[in-house]
Amino acid sequence: MSPESWIETLGVVAIIIMVGSYALEDASSHFIILFSAGCALAATYAWLIGSWPFLIAEGLWSLIALRRWIRVRQRAPT
Known part of the structure:
Protein backbone atom coordinates (compact mmCIF):
# COMPACT_ATOMS: atom_id res chain seq x y z
CA MET A 1 0.00 0.00 0.00
CA SER A 2 1.40 3.39 -0.96
CA PRO A 3 1.81 6.18 1.61
CA GLU A 4 -0.99 8.11 -0.10
CA SER A 5 -3.33 5.13 0.33
CA TRP A 6 -2.51 4.94 4.05
CA GLY A 20 -20.62 6.89 14.35
CA SER A 21 -19.60 8.14 17.77
CA TYR A 22 -21.45 11.44 17.33
CA ALA A 23 -24.64 9.55 16.49
CA LEU A 24 -24.26 7.39 19.61
CA GLU A 25 -22.92 9.90 22.14
CA ASP A 26 -26.22 10.08 24.06
CA ALA A 27 -25.91 6.35 24.79
CA SER A 28 -22.65 6.59 26.73
CA SER A 29 -19.90 9.04 27.58
CA HIS A 30 -17.50 6.57 25.95
CA PHE A 31 -18.77 7.77 22.59
CA ILE A 32 -17.91 11.37 23.48
CA ILE A 33 -14.26 10.49 24.10
CA LEU A 34 -14.30 8.34 20.96
CA PHE A 35 -15.59 11.36 19.02
CA SER A 36 -12.71 13.39 20.45
CA ALA A 37 -10.24 10.73 19.30
CA GLY A 38 -11.84 10.65 15.85
CA CYS A 39 -11.47 14.41 15.57
CA ALA A 40 -7.82 14.10 16.62
CA LEU A 41 -7.32 11.50 13.88
CA ALA A 42 -9.00 13.81 11.38
CA ALA A 43 -6.70 16.62 12.51
CA THR A 44 -3.73 14.32 11.94
CA TYR A 45 -5.05 13.53 8.47
CA ALA A 46 -5.43 17.26 7.78
CA TRP A 47 -1.83 17.87 8.86
CA LEU A 48 -0.60 15.06 6.62
CA ILE A 49 -2.36 16.51 3.58
CA GLY A 50 -1.39 20.08 4.47
CA SER A 51 -4.90 21.41 5.09
CA TRP A 52 -4.39 24.00 7.82
CA PRO A 53 -8.03 25.18 8.09
CA PHE A 54 -9.21 21.58 8.50
CA LEU A 55 -6.41 20.91 10.99
CA ILE A 56 -7.47 23.87 13.12
CA ALA A 57 -11.18 23.00 12.94
CA ALA A 76 -21.88 11.12 36.51
CA PRO A 77 -22.93 9.35 39.71
CA THR A 78 -20.22 7.18 41.22
Missing part, protein backbone atom coordinates in the same frame (compact mmCIF):
# COMPACT_ATOMS: atom_id res chain seq x y z
CA ILE A 7 -3.25 8.63 4.42
CA GLU A 8 -6.59 8.28 2.63
CA THR A 9 -7.44 5.26 4.78
CA LEU A 10 -6.66 7.29 7.90
CA GLY A 11 -9.04 10.01 6.71
CA VAL A 12 -11.85 7.55 6.00
CA VAL A 13 -11.41 5.80 9.36
CA ALA A 14 -11.40 9.15 11.17
CA ILE A 15 -14.67 10.21 9.53
CA ILE A 16 -16.34 6.85 10.25
CA ILE A 17 -15.33 7.11 13.92
CA MET A 18 -16.52 10.71 14.14
CA VAL A 19 -19.92 10.16 12.54
CA GLU A 58 -10.73 19.34 13.81
CA GLY A 59 -8.18 20.12 16.50
CA LEU A 60 -10.65 22.49 18.14
CA TRP A 61 -13.48 19.94 17.89
CA SER A 62 -11.24 17.37 19.53
CA LEU A 63 -10.55 19.72 22.45
CA ILE A 64 -14.21 20.73 22.75
CA ALA A 65 -15.31 17.08 22.85
CA LEU A 66 -12.60 16.26 25.41
CA ARG A 67 -13.81 19.11 27.62
CA ARG A 68 -17.40 17.92 27.26
CA TRP A 69 -16.39 14.36 28.18
CA ILE A 70 -14.62 15.61 31.31
CA ARG A 71 -17.71 17.57 32.35
CA VAL A 72 -20.06 14.64 31.73
CA ARG A 73 -17.79 12.31 33.71
CA GLN A 74 -17.66 14.76 36.64
CA ARG A 75 -21.48 14.88 36.78
Whole structure:
Protein backbone atom coordinates (compact mmCIF):
# COMPACT_ATOMS: atom_id res chain seq x y z
CA MET A 1 0.00 0.00 0.00
CA SER A 2 1.40 3.39 -0.96
CA PRO A 3 1.81 6.18 1.61
CA GLU A 4 -0.99 8.11 -0.10
CA SER A 5 -3.33 5.13 0.33
CA TRP A 6 -2.51 4.94 4.05
CA ILE A 7 -3.25 8.63 4.42
CA GLU A 8 -6.59 8.28 2.63
CA THR A 9 -7.44 5.26 4.78
CA LEU A 10 -6.66 7.29 7.90
CA GLY A 11 -9.04 10.01 6.71
CA VAL A 12 -11.85 7.55 6.00
CA VAL A 13 -11.41 5.80 9.36
CA ALA A 14 -11.40 9.15 11.17
CA ILE A 15 -14.67 10.21 9.53
CA ILE A 16 -16.34 6.85 10.25
CA ILE A 17 -15.33 7.11 13.92
CA MET A 18 -16.52 10.71 14.14
CA VAL A 19 -19.92 10.16 12.54
CA GLY A 20 -20.62 6.89 14.35
CA SER A 21 -19.60 8.14 17.77
CA TYR A 22 -21.45 11.44 17.33
CA ALA A 23 -24.64 9.55 16.49
CA LEU A 24 -24.26 7.39 19.61
CA GLU A 25 -22.92 9.90 22.14
CA ASP A 26 -26.22 10.08 24.06
CA ALA A 27 -25.91 6.35 24.79
CA SER A 28 -22.65 6.59 26.73
CA SER A 29 -19.90 9.04 27.58
CA HIS A 30 -17.50 6.57 25.95
CA PHE A 31 -18.77 7.77 22.59
CA ILE A 32 -17.91 11.37 23.48
CA ILE A 33 -14.26 10.49 24.10
CA LEU A 34 -14.30 8.34 20.96
CA PHE A 35 -15.59 11.36 19.02
CA SER A 36 -12.71 13.39 20.45
CA ALA A 37 -10.24 10.73 19.30
CA GLY A 38 -11.84 10.65 15.85
CA CYS A 39 -11.47 14.41 15.57
CA ALA A 40 -7.82 14.10 16.62
CA LEU A 41 -7.32 11.50 13.88
CA ALA A 42 -9.00 13.81 11.38
CA ALA A 43 -6.70 16.62 12.51
CA THR A 44 -3.73 14.32 11.94
CA TYR A 45 -5.05 13.53 8.47
CA ALA A 46 -5.43 17.26 7.78
CA TRP A 47 -1.83 17.87 8.86
CA LEU A 48 -0.60 15.06 6.62
CA ILE A 49 -2.36 16.51 3.58
CA GLY A 50 -1.39 20.08 4.47
CA SER A 51 -4.90 21.41 5.09
CA TRP A 52 -4.39 24.00 7.82
CA PRO A 53 -8.03 25.18 8.09
CA PHE A 54 -9.21 21.58 8.50
CA LEU A 55 -6.41 20.91 10.99
CA ILE A 56 -7.47 23.87 13.12
CA ALA A 57 -11.18 23.00 12.94
CA GLU A 58 -10.73 19.34 13.81
CA GLY A 59 -8.18 20.12 16.50
CA LEU A 60 -10.65 22.49 18.14
CA TRP A 61 -13.48 19.94 17.89
CA SER A 62 -11.24 17.37 19.53
CA LEU A 63 -10.55 19.72 22.45
CA ILE A 64 -14.21 20.73 22.75
CA ALA A 65 -15.31 17.08 22.85
CA LEU A 66 -12.60 16.26 25.41
CA ARG A 67 -13.81 19.11 27.62
CA ARG A 68 -17.40 17.92 27.26
CA TRP A 69 -16.39 14.36 28.18
CA ILE A 70 -14.62 15.61 31.31
CA ARG A 71 -17.71 17.57 32.35
CA VAL A 72 -20.06 14.64 31.73
CA ARG A 73 -17.79 12.31 33.71
CA GLN A 74 -17.66 14.76 36.64
CA ARG A 75 -21.48 14.88 36.78
CA ALA A 76 -21.88 11.12 36.51
CA PRO A 77 -22.93 9.35 39.71
CA THR A 78 -20.22 7.18 41.22
